[in-house]
Amino acid sequence: MRFRKGLLPVLATTLALAAACGSGSDGGGGGGGGTASAAASAGTATLSRSTASTPATWNTIPAPSSLQCADKAPNPTRGITDTSIKIGGLGTLSNAGTSTYQETDLGAAARFARENAAGGVFGRKIDYIGMTDDGSNAQQNADAGKKLAENENVFAVAPVATPIGAYADALCTNEVPAFGWSFNNGLCNRANTFGFTGCLLPDKYNSIQYGPYVELLKDSSDKSVVLLGVDNSAARQGVADTKASLERAGLKVVMTSNALQFGQPPADPSSLVRQIMTANNGKPPAMIYHVTDFVNVTALAQTMTAAGYKGIQISAVGYDPRLTGLKALDDTYTYLQWLPFQSTDNATVRQMADDVTKYGKGAGLSITSAMGWIAADMVIAGLKATGKDLTVDKFLSTLNGPDFHYGDGIFLGKTTWPQNHFYAAPCATAAHLKDGKYSLAVPLVCNDPYAN
Structure with missing residues (x-):
């Protein structure tokens, strides 16, 4: 499998942000579901834990009464013909000469290709024109949104894979639906844009997914946690909000630090290591949550392993098949918002892996290819729910209506x-990397969100 050197640094930036998302910071498969849940509790946390056949559930918070970008589409049949539906992606494909979300593009193309091979949606094939590159530049990002809406005249933009949200204004003006993992604010607070796990950057609500941390410590009498973040205002707010969430869940945050510099680990970490190793009343904590970048x-x-730390280390940036041989991450955990590719007993995971392998043009079974596949799958779920008589307005009305949801509560948290x-669906999983192999450490578990 060919390694794209630019992937991990850029992805790590966004995933570190997503790890503290669901906080009011500045910084699968559509359809199925169920009503039963397996409950588990630890401390003051009440969780709903999925099994192979039983979904995890959670209680929604009422939404505000008004939404931006809820007008009628100026061209309600844009991108639609009797035989096709035109869709384009938008994301960061180049950044100082390196590739970034290319596999997100390929993952989406793979899902669309399988649907087309089966005859399309109500006889309409998906005309996927690929992902427009924003070059990790705000102006180029805005221009890409305008190009897709006004020059390419796409029905929808999927996947969106960029930390920049400047594209959203043009999509709003033209009422273009958009789909992706919402680590940019363009996928929040608008009637036409959909983060497939909800809004990860909410203005008002704290919906941090604390379930995996509780589950990993549920059999331990020691619930102590150290939170490590970088030194900027968004990270400080994210760490503070994460601390509040974990403590509400019954865990004990014994230390927080935002002393790290983004992309620059300390030349001499000895002082920080000493602080961590004695943070729990003179002892090491049970868990270290690295809310930081990949480097x-x-x-x-x-460094912590070399210092003799034996507890749990978890982050949002340690899951990728190309990392299995990286000794630095051995015996660490990664927070995810859906089941990893290793969960081959799950039908959605098997279908996603089969699609990427068959149609993905060399894409790896990675978090980035999964991002594209899931975004495309949500679009297809929405098209099928809307029916053959398709317009932009009917599509958006269906997705924003009471009868549609995405996610089954087993592979992916249910969104409404x-x-x-x-706010985000407060559901997540955890994968464990040990001896060069990933395994599922925590199946999908959900907690109830709460207002700040």
């Missing part, structure tokens, strides 16, 4: 709209 996670995780325009 800091790998450096600090390795318009509620999840405003």
Whole structure:
């Protein structure tokens, strides 16, 4: 499998942000579901834990009464013919000469290709024109949104894979639906944009997914946690909100630090290591949560292991098949918002892996290819729910209506709209990397969100 050198640094930036998302910071498969849940509790946390056949559930918070970008489409049949539906992606494909979300593009193309091979949606094939590159530049990002809406005249934009949200204004003006993992604010608070796990950057609500941390410590009498973040205002707010969430869940945050510099691990980490190793009343904590970038996670995780730390180390940046041989991440955990590719007993995971392998043009079974596949799958779920008589307005009305949801509570947390325009589905999993192999450490588990 060919490694794209630019992937991990950029992805790590966004995933570190997503790890503290669901906080009011500045910074699968559509259809199925169920009503039963397996409950588990630890401390003051009440969780709903999925099994192979039983979904995890959660209670929504009422959404505000009004939404931006809820007008009628100026061209309600834009991108639609009797035989095709035109869709384009938008994301960061180049950044100082390196590739970034290319596999997100390929993952989406794979899902659309399988649907087309089966005859399309109500006889309409998906005309996927690929992902427009924003070059990690705000102006180019805005121009890409305008190009897709006004020059390409796409029905929808999927996947969106960029930390920049400047594209959203043009999509709003033209009422273009958009889909992606919402680590940019363009996928929040708008009636026409959908983060497939909800809004990860909410203005008002704290819906941090604390379930995996509780589950990993549920059999331990020691519930102590250290939170490590970088030194900027968004990260400080994210760490503070994460601390509040974990403590509400019954865990004990014994230390927080935002002393790290983004992308620059300390030359001499000895002082920080000493603080961590004595943070729990003179002892090491039960868990270290690295809410940082890839470079800091790998450096600090390795340093802590070398210092004799035996507890749990978890981050949002340690899951990728190309990392299995990286010794620095051995015996660490990664927070995810859906089941990893290793969960081959799950039908959605098997279908996603089969699609990427068959149609993905060399894409790896990675978090980035999954991002594209899931975004495309949500679009297809929405098209099928809308029916053959398709317009932009009918499509958006369906997705924002009471009868549509995405996610089954087993592979991916169930999202409902318009509620999840405003906050994230508080559901997550955890994968464990040990001896060069990933395994599922925590199946999908959900907690109830709460207002700040």
